[in-house]
Amino acid sequence: MAERSVSILKERRSGEKRVILLPDAVGEFTRRGYRVLVEAEAGVAAGFPDQAYAAAGASIVDGATAWSGSDVVFKYKPPGPEEYRHFRPGLHLASFMHAEGNLALVEAMRGSGMSGYALEFFRTERGDFPVPVSDNEISGKLAILLAAYHLQAHMGGSGVLLSDVPGAPRPKVVVIGYGNAGGGAARLAASMGAEVTVFGTRWEGLRRFTAGMPASVRCLLNEREAFERAVLEADVVVGAILISTYDTPPMLDEELVRRMKPGSVIVDVTCGYGSGYMPSFSHLTTYDAPFYVRHGVLHCKIDAMPASVPLTAARATSANVWRYLMDLARDVHDGVADPVSRNGCVVAGGVVVHPEVRRHIEMVEGGLADAV
Helix, strand or coil: CCCCEEEECCCCCCCCCCCCCCHHHHHHHHHCCCEEEEECCCCHHHCCCHHHHHHCCCEEECHHHHHHCCCEEECCCCCCHHHHHHCCCCCEEEECCCHHHCHHHHHHHHHHCCEEEEHHHCCCCCCCCCCCHHHHHHHHHHHHHHHHHHCCHHHCCCCCCCCCCCCCCCCEEEEECCCHHHHHHHHHHHHCCCEEEEEECCHHHHHHHHHCCCCCCEEEECCHHHHHHHHHHCCEEEECCCCCCCCCCCCCCHHHHHCCCCCCEEEECCCCCCCCCCCCCCCCECCCCCEEEECCEEEECECCHHHHCHHHHHHHHHHHHHHHHHHHHHHHHHCCCCHHHHHCEEEECCEECCHHHHHHHHHHHCCCCCCC
């Protein structure tokens, strides 16, 4: 096996057209002396043929060779069960794997002796999660676009245009969360002319967030009276907290949803596990059937929203993520310790090492949650 090599895999999840690194990012690796193996047609669906990768210095190989030819393997989404056979000791796999919701994957990685890294858990010393920035922002903006379309009366919405029109009241949008998804939603809604209120739980973080928002966006601490008043006036509510799971306290509860305006819209970008902070949601939705009505309110909870815009998502993610993947490769190959990627390590040496994933396992084993 060649030293200092990395592999890029083709995605096999149904409907997934993204690829984790584009040819220009591959060129950054090859210029630094890495051998890069790219699975054939990995980037075709995102508009980047094999020839573009070859021109950047990559070797185009079949899937089995991509898995076996490097100890460091990158892909966008988590591997499916049909790919578990490639797991082995010494393998370092990084992807947006959301392992806390995929305990079968966790067990397969643990049993193989490989190391698995969840890109969404890469964390800096400041506590930031820098890798999923672009996908999160895209999700927040898509939430507003979907909500705007489904507010139309013929789609079952209230008939409010999510834009400022002289002579009509400005539409109102509530955003729960002030990360990249919440920021994307708030900025787009404000630019369309909506009155936007963002709720957060930490004043220090909310102050930093406020500094980057248009002056028209209100940013408030999530206190029940103010939150309830804003939700009851809202045409759209976007949920964009960092994580929602079985023991996350309800925030937008059933009683409050029943009192929302008929035909208003809720979009849950977080797409967590269990009832979480939005217990009126009963299931995930899809682009084939994005919304359902409950208590007279349209509900949308589409997992992996950025997959619907693969060209934008692949370009933005590759431009952001390659530096972090480079640092991970240097950690593995050269022993240059990278605390950011190590914070995202889920499994290593047959042990589940990430605290959030361990917590989910304990909830399942303790009967506090359904097996995921």
